[in-house]
Amino acid sequence: MRFPDGSIRVLAIAGSLRRDGYNGRLLDAAARIAPAHVHVVRHDLRGVPLFDEDLERATGDGPDGVRALREAVAGADGVLIATPEYNQSIPGVLKNALDWLSRPAPVEVLVGKPVAILGASPGRWGTRLAQAALRQVLAATESAVLPAPMLFVRDAAQAFDANGALVDAAVEASLHRLLDAFAGWIDALHGDAMRAA
């Protein structure tokens, strides 16, 4: 949870495993430009096995990769998810992770958790359908999803340079607005509880 100085810890998850994926790059940019009191830390989904109720039962609180992800989500004040669009929806890798996190035992870490979503695609629509699908899943997990602003990064190949740095000033400004709004959203939802703790 919050650092003693009152700063906010945001866990950033990219919905694809691609090492130099646009969505991971977007999260790296978020970490770089976030307001000074917002610490964005990435967590990749590579270690999360396919959901399997038999495996869940055999391992109690889940396999190592799931436990690590659950603990990272539990320890964060908010979760920032950058989703690619696969076949007009979210990648299976991301849905799989959310399915693990949605399980009631040992703790439903996504219930009430502030979440902000964004996404980048090389296409013209910038993950509109994937983000809509992601909102639907996060309604099922009872997460507190930031309603606005939304960020759809289209033509992603032009938004980043050869080193993966975000070079589109308009996207950077939108990302900054989203992060500002997310910090305010987290504070509005949980600020009082955190200040009282």
Ligand SMILES: Cc1cc2nc3c(=O)[nH]c(=O)nc-3n(C[C@H](O)[C@H](O)[C@H](O)COP(=O)(O)O)c2cc1C
């Ligand atoms: C299986 C598959 C399905 C895809 N379907 C879509 C799609 O429906 N809409 C879209 O804009 N891009 C689609 N794409 C292209 C992805 O947006 C593109 O691969 C993107 O770079 C993935 O995100 P990443 O760079 O963060 O890994 C698809 C890619 C794959 C591999």
